[in-house]
Amino acid sequence: MKLATWNVNSLGVRLPQVLDWLSKDPLSQEQEVTPGSGVDVLAIQETKTTDDKFPAKELSDAGFHIAFHGQKTYNGVAILSKYPLENVVKNIPGFDDEMARVISATVNGVRVIGAYFPNGQAPDSEKFVYKMRWLTALHDWIKVELEKTPKMVLMGDFNITFDARDVWDPVSLEGTIHCTVEERAHLKALIDLGFTDAFREFDQAEKNYSWWDYREFAFKRNRGLRIDHILVSNQLRPNLTQCVIDKRPRKNERPSDHTPVIACFK
């Protein structure tokens, strides 16, 4: 099983790229078309589309079961899966939120949660206050969910870096949004519920990021952040065999500013 997460920054714009990527082997450098070798489950963030405009037919025709939770202009999340999606839940139950940020489903006995964490804008902003509230609500909900379904994957655009390794310039960006002590404490609290950061379970090259600003040739200069993560629960961790970031879609024409992260399980 291959699971992946990708913030596509508008599914309306990126659908052809998503379909193309799904049809190929994300681990093959040649990127040859090998049907059936693509990812089995993809969590998508920032669909930026209402449910009535979601490209359900195109994705179903490509062979995927789909669950989606969208809104106008901003946010919006979805899960695509080659296997049936059971018990779909939208957002964090009990947390009153106008924004479509979370979608969950069970796939082959694994609880898959796809999430688009709030950006937070700046540490002294109202949006940061909302981010902290949202993170607390997520933590408290995940704690209960994990007891119910110990085989769990929590993945998505976290909008938080773990440490200096995830930041292209950790000195100048220390304490800025995505790199604050408060955000990282929340991320650690999630890990402490019983998860591991799949990416760091394996040897990785240095300066490996999942997002680059559109401006200032940031991708070409590799000025990025690793803010897209796949957290694997302790009970599922022994099955984890690989975790990679696929930078190739960031080289596309009209790319998303994020690129996919993939985790493989035996």
Add this chain to the structure above:
DNA sequence: ATGCCTCAGCTCCTGAGA
């Protein structure tokens, strides 16, 4: 420096992203 890109929308500017 709050712009440099990119996207959506009450669209030829603005808000937001990260």
